[in-house]
Amino acid sequence: MKLARSMLLLSIVLLCLGALGTADTEKTETALIYQAQKLSFPEYLAELDRISALADPSNENQQTPDEAISRLRGGWRVVAGKQELEINTGWLIDQFEKLKKNSDSGIRTELRKRLGDLKSDALAFQQEPADATAARTTLSQILARSEFHQVHGPTWLDRLKFRILEWIFRQLRRFFGSSSAPAAGRILVWTLVLVAVITLAFFVYRTIRQSAREDSVVPQIMPVSAKQWRVWMSEAQEAAASGLWREAVHLAYWAGISFLEERSAWRPDKARTPREYLRLLPAASEHRPALSALTRKLEVTWYGNDPAGPDTFSETVTLLENLGCRQA
Template identity: 25%
Template sequence: MAVSALELRPRNAVALMDAALRLCTRNAGVWALTLPGGAAVVAAMLYLAESVRMGWPLVVPSLLLTLAWFLRGLGQGATCHYVQELLLGTQGEPSAWASLKAALARMPALFIAVAYLLGLNTLVVMVTGGFGYILLQSHGVGYAAVMQGRGSPLKLYGTCSRLLGPARGTALWVRALMSVQVLAFFNLHIAFNFLLFLGRKLVGVDLTFAERFASLDNGQWLIFLAVTTFALFEPVRAATATLLLVDGRVRQEGLDLLASVQQLPSRDLGRPLPPPGAARGAAMLAVVLGLGLLTAAPAHAQDTEDAKPLAPSEALRRLGEVAEACEASADEDAADLYAPLESLGPGEAVKLDRFVRRVERQAFDEEDCDKARATLTQGLTTMGATVDAQARADARAATARAKDILARPEFAEAAPKAEKDAPEPAAPPETPGWWQRFIDWLGEQLKKLFEREPAESRQQTAQPILSGMNVANVLVVVLVTLTLAVLGMVLLRALNRDKRRTDAAGVQVSTVDASTLAGDAHHALSRPPEGWAHLADELAARGAYREAVRSLYLALLSRLHRDGAILYDETLSNWDYLSQFRGRAEWKAPFRELTRRFDFAWYGNLPVGVDGYREFRALTEPLLAAPSRPEVAGA
């Protein structure tokens, strides 16, 4: 609902941040205006990072990133306009299309602001080492200030500082609170890996390459997380910028309203302001004279009871006709005499109506123009004095009105709720939803079940034993308990399975019959390590380096299984072998590197040349040529 800035209460940084988050979660318009620019920045940044990694030309990726950044600035401006219309607009519910059109209308200024803010932030970070980015906070509302059309875009920082006013300190703390993006960064990483874990454990999908990509030691994944977090906080930035400008306006026009009203000029036509007592006496005398003149003649019931009071413009027109008919005054004098009528308030409309009808009756009905001219001149002069006196009284009354505004609950700290003497009228009950009806029904059934117990004292109790809220709490506790029990059972089964595999590792190593697996070319135990290594050399001689890398990795798995370092199982992934590694400590690092290279080559379809095969062969050779452990050889 649109409200005036004077009706809003000044907020601190935490309240503004909370309001921005609530606004973003309840309005789809802010997301519709910021997501296109955010998605474009994410895609352009990933394309640039991939071009740098692969050594491609950077002209096109840089150009795309620049265009995406300008598109992001256009979306920020449209979102700021949308939020401002949502808070302070008077045209009803705002439209995203209308805000986008407003941003397109200010597109040159927005593009200047994009370049200005990018250059300013880069310069501040380079010169101050990042500290100035935290201390200089006014330009954070740059897009919102541009959309208001205040000042020149080339002097954006000064314009933002002037619009914020006393809210500059709040803007500093809001920028500090935006560091919550670090938590969002890690939450995104955890959530994505949790989804991969569920997909692998519950669905059985092989997501080895995806799990390897979504690792914190992968630079591209870090860039993706950082840019995605930045894009997700775009609506919050626009909302906080607009709310900060509104807060600055509230502080300047609301908390400083008392000082502003006391400096208002009085409408005394340049004359010095009389002392308070004299001004009060003159005002009272002028009001008395005006009331006496306007109400001196009795009003006819037929003219005033049913008729609507004349508007000031209609009264001016009819008085002008009387003056023209009776030649009351010249045009120069008429302008000075009639001007006070435009300043009369709505409360004087009835008196003005009676005055006009009285002058018209004297001029037209009684045909006494001399009397009408005298009444008209005297009445207009008295009304002018009344308006001047009322203006002085309004200037002093504005101070009391400002104090009343500042004394409203919106500008004061919330007081503790007092005990109400009389109960408020009950609101009409809302129709409960299906979930509430189900909870109530379940509560009634459980209540009946408990009432069957032979307890007379419990039957005599007036209030019900269980309510819908209590039943819901019991259900929540039961569900949480069952969930923890299921998770505990799954964990115990997994630990027992790993223990059985570890205990039976030596027996399985010695009893595996390779002859039964000779027909399975995908099984690592179908060949001895030397056989896989020989096959790898043959494949490399034919130029099949990718298949040769796979054969070397299978030779490594066969060797580690025979040494008892791993328990080979086709249902496990390569990284499961690494997590369950039981071999020599110095072998784990090369095994991790070989697993990473194999996943990128085989599952990632990366091309492998002769140099890549030679490097893989050089890393594998020490593990394949190392002597077996004595206990395994003896077995």
């Protein structure tokens, strides 16, 4: 059964990896054909102006869209100081492709508007940031109030989780390539979740089955005394003969409860626990010491999962005899 589950999980993982590999290969081939153009900031601004001129409505040259597309292929990588910005030119290429088929002024207007937005964003990026000292001081005063005392930044545990996830994604990028890492990461996470759910379901199922097996000999519908104590004792001896020592102790205990209930030690009730039966006996009752010891034996053997054997069952039978359960 374990082998079958392992093979099924391995098959799923291999299928997912195969799909990712195919997608990654296609993207890699495209990347090999069209490399991103590396531009400085001034070169980037000049390139935007050049492309915008190619989209100008007054430019009637039929080769203009092809020239623009060739300049946009692969996207742009803009170097701004110590940073590199990736500029995706896919939308612009699509619009120039449409322009090749239909020289629509609406398309040209939309192209020039998008290129103007890119240039505005670039110019705004170059501007010095505004002095935030006053705003920061105000924010510090607000956060110093009592209602924000519980507010804090990432804890060491949060930072540890982030570093672990970052390491995992680095390994995924190294193995699958940067374009496939997010998808592979999601597949890995959902695979682990699936394994965890299956494992949890297995343990819940096993616990329910075990509880059902253990409780199958406990009276659930009729009072204990509906089955005579000798019948309980006979079942206990059969369990002992089969080597089921814990079950034998369990059945012998219910023989004792049935014996007392038949003698009106309490009114029959199918919902009582072993400790509740013990509390029903008066402290002065001659049966209380034997029932107390018998209850303790049940608890450590049946509920406490202590090892049981012939000696354990023999001690239980002695307690039953002290209680008054003697076979004729």
